[in-house]
């Protein structure tokens with residue numbers, strides 16, 4: 001329901017786009033008229049100065065543009081009633097975006113402290129509500145899941161004229177519901193959530209470690225290698241095979257995913273000003289982002305589907321793609337209406353890769369960095385592995401409950417390093433939280449950093465201290481209210497896969513190598529780079545083989 005006092009962003013953008021189009025059309029008109037008139041005058045009176053005509057055109061353009069801007073401001077300046085408070089005054093036209101010239105992180109954390117559990121912002125003309133405590137996060141996405149589980153269309157932006165309501169990540173309503181539930185059902189049938197997926201992950205871990213050992217302890221940037229190893233696990237489920245680390249075709253896609261993840265921060269402002277796409281240039285790098293997205297979907301996701309189809313339908317057990325088609329056939333045979341089709345499948349594959357590679361591989365890099373900064377914790381983890389697993393075999397999932405310290409160190413690294421914002425949700429109808437109204441059409445985002453790193457939840461939240469997750473006997477405690485994987489209907493469907501990957505990669509890594517800085521006197525920065533998740537700045541690390549593991553390659 002649209003509030004009486006306000007206009008929807010779509011209406012405003014429509015009026016603004018029409019006004020801008022009229023401006024541009026009238027400018028062209030005026031320019032042509034001016035040139036014609038000037039040419040005519042020149043032939044009768046060559047002394048008439050050009051400047052007078054050009055200045056007339058320019059003043060018309062300036063006048064109409066100012067009118068358009070003013071109109072947009074007047075239409076958006078009316079604030080809906082009873083919304084959560086503003087932490088600072090919104091500026092005309094841009095709203096609170098002006099406060100983010102040095103990034104969103106600091107202002108959001110400051111405002112959470114000064115304004116409280118939830119506050120409102122204007123991103124251009126779009127109202128956005130930020131959730132800052134676990135209590136309101138839970139109320140919004142669990143208690144009010146019926147109204148707050150959709151995604152804003154703007155999350156996908158304009159993906160080159162394609163319908164953004166496809167796949168899982170960007171989709172809403174019945175399409176999202178079916179793609180998500182069928183995907184979870186297939187992932188479970190391939191062993192997600194059970195230890196039967198572990199041997200597949202362990203195979204990739206041992207190839208990854210072999211490749212790391214070939215670096216012979218030399219300072220190296222292992223980002224691409226780590227991303228490729230993590231992508232291979234999703235690949236082995238989705239397309240039924242892994243790729244060699246030197247496969248140029250595959251690493252090209254990994255790099256495209258990486259570029260896209262880094263661009264998402266600058267491109268995220270683009271949906272607020274969609275009319276910019278009609279102008280030359282590439283504001284907020286939005287066109288580059290759309291190009292990368294389409295490239296990955298067309299050349300990787302669609303190609304993988306085509307290859308699976310041409311290899312024959314199979315029994316649905318070969319890979320995710322054939323299982324998806326098997327489910328579609330089952331529904332077609334029953335005469336059931338379904339959204340399962342090739343386009344949704346391509347975007348679902350994209351969702352799994354986009355959501356699964358950057359998050360998990362970035363976390364592994366953060367863990368390496370923290371271990372380089374805290375060598376005594378590496379020693380403690382290695383001692384625990386040596387005692388409880390030994391050095392003759394690699395750790396497996398049965399060791400998980402025995403290795404308390406590394407479980408605590410993984411959780412502490414998750415807590416301290418990665419969390420920026422949840423993905424945006426949008427309210428389908430007016431929703432009341434803590435007495436405030438969140439009007440229909442409002443974007444709602446959880447500030448995970450404030451939620452899981454607040455002093456209310458953890459003592460000395462800025463300190464890296466895995467011991468906070470151990471009890472007095474040194475046993476690992478899984479805390480309540482620790483929701484880095486999201487809560488409610490949109491929570492991460494890859495959580496159990498990610499946790500298994502992190503445990504197997506990191507225990508095996510520390511069993512085999514000691515992680516040292518590239519230059520002993522200079523520790524790499526712990527200051528994060530913005531993106532969908534915070535990621536470490538490029539760094540080099542030396543992976544020195546531990547005794548007994550020196551000669552294995």
Ligand code: HEM
Nearest residue numbers: 168169355356359360422423484485486490491492494498
């Ligand atoms: C350390 C690793 C990971 C973290 C921290 C993480 C965290 C998250 C978070 C916070 C969300 C958003 C929840 C929301 O919108 O409220 C999410 C969504 C999602 N994640 Fe993960 N994730 C991780 C790994 C994975 C993996 C390995 C996969 C799949 C293979 C995956 C697939 C997805 C998908 C498809 C969504 C979208 C769900 C939807 O829109 O319904 N994630 N994840």
